[in-house]
Amino acid sequence: MQFKDQIDFVRQHIKKNKMRVFMTVLAATMGTAFLIVLASVGFGLHETIRDSILSNRKVTELEVYSSEMNQEKVDELKKRDHVKAVVYRQFVSAEQQVKLDDLTSYSRMTVTDFVEEGKANFALAEGRLPKTAEEVVVGSHFGQYLMSEEEMEGGAEVKGYEGDLIGKHISYQLLDIEGNSIGKELQLTIVGVGKKPAKDWDQDQNIYGDALIIPALEEIYFAEAEQDKDEQPLFYGNVSVHADQLENVKALSKGLKEDGYSVYSIADELEQLDVFFLALKAGLVFVGTIAILIASIGIFNTMTMAVTERTREIGVMKAIGADPKLIQRLFLMESAWIGVIGTVLAIVISYGVSVVSNSILPIIVSAALGEEDLGGMDVTFSIIPWQLVLIASTISIGVAMISGWRPARKATKIDVIQALRQEL
Structure with a gap:
């Protein structure tokens, strides 16, 4: 079976179960968007504090x-x-x-x-x-x-x-x-x-x-x-x-301290700040990943139902000599499709939420604090760098593939005789 035929095979099944696939994609989208938006808060606060520290100081x-x-x-x-x-x-x-x-x-x-x-x-x-x-x-x-x-x-x-x-x-x-x-x-x-x-x-x-x-x-x-x-x-x-140069600050600071000088460098403060926010962002990504894992239950159920509904079709494919690896690949492609579509939609939604948050939240916080401009501080509540998009996409698509792997393996082990006896 050519790759084009494999794609047509997957697309036909998705069309037959539009509502179920839609709800599964929606769950994957919500889980991934939650991860990106939650972690973007860590990136936004990190950037805000770095800018505040560096606004009137030289990093060298x-x-x-x-x-x-x-x-x-x-x-x-x-x-x-x-x-x-x-x-x-x-x-x-x-x-x-x-x-x-x-x-x-x-x-x-x-x-x-x-x-x-x-x-x-x-x-x-x-x-x-x-x-x-x-x-x-x-x-x-x-x-x-x-x-x-x-x-x-x-x-x-x-x-x-x-x-x-x-x-x-x-x-x-x-x-x-x-x-x-x-x-x-x-x-x-x-x-x-x-x-x-x-x-x-x-x-x-x-x-x-x-x-x-x-x-x-x-x-x-x-x-x-x-x-x-x-x-x-x-x-x-x-x-x-x-x-x-910035690269020489650490070595210069170390040498001065060894000679008995007391040294303070903004680079040292930023290094400590970066370590703290790295731990914070990792924690937020971990919490967001839990939402994706919950969404993976829906993908697993969808793919299990797909295997059950297409038992006879799988039997026919095996009877005419289809390679078990091909059958497994077809179901993995379907679960990957759900993960990819969910991830793309989540990225678009996340950027929209980020823009809205950075526009509305400063107004809400300023009103709550009774200040017009947050004391002159330019606060960014959400930033979505490409690294976060890459991490979230990898987790989302990876979890989708893992969720579909078990049902795909089950499809390869279906008995041909029993499958052909099953009524359509």
Whole structure:
């Protein structure tokens, strides 16, 4: 029997039992769709949390801590293999005041090496990075925190500075703990504005100056504040090391830890997160598989009935010399057909449910929580990657084939004489 004839044989039987086959396909479809939709929730939440973690962080960045961090150690870090940049940001510990025209704010100064910042892709909304000690970059919210005297006293609504900041000159002043000025004012020029942070609640009103300004600040502070430079340093800082490639982050982190540094990497956090969600997704696939196994009972019953109803037909085929393997293949093809059709329909339905869920569920959850936008978080409730489709299809079609295997084997063992005696 040619393959075309085998397909016609299977199709004719399906036409004779449309309702029974339809209900069996429906059960297989529901089971497979349940598996895909359930597991897609795990993929959706995984992607949402990963995006949230990475939204304002660099995956190749390592935060390095040491109780005695200094420029010498920073220079040593730059010489390590697979290091793209070492950013040593130092923060002014004293109180500070900034003036622009008749507006004032208490924005804080961060000094850094902008050559290294450039290598690490310091994000600017406009302008450029500083090149001299008198040039600075301001945070994206710097202008909003500039206030007049009346606004600072609470007598008027804070409007901030709404004009273009690039090229503006600001006066920078150190203050003592009582709010009095220390030494002379420094005249600085704004040459760049930082990019707005990804998170809406993250406010950046800082001033970023080049490390070249450190001697001038220390001279002012320690000459006027009567502080000992070693006992009460003006700066405290942190170091972030940027690997050249993601593949080298783990090895670089391991080497730093072996040398006594405390290291935190977003890659380590993502690795732990991936392990957790891998277990979660495996569990959801397992639960979904149970639904397919329940549907397989219907396939088994359908194929058993098919063998029983076609006993005489099988007897005739065996009497004319049909190979038992051919008979077995015909019934396996029928069960596989049920599995394939059920899987295709389930995939289409699952994608539809996924789209609807991602459109409606955020609205429902927002209403339940009393928030308009889930606190600014972009939540994806369902994602169906091709890997999930492949896993679900393999399980669904595999279970369908296994369910039809036993009835197919039974068909090959039918006695020819008894089958021919059976009435149609």
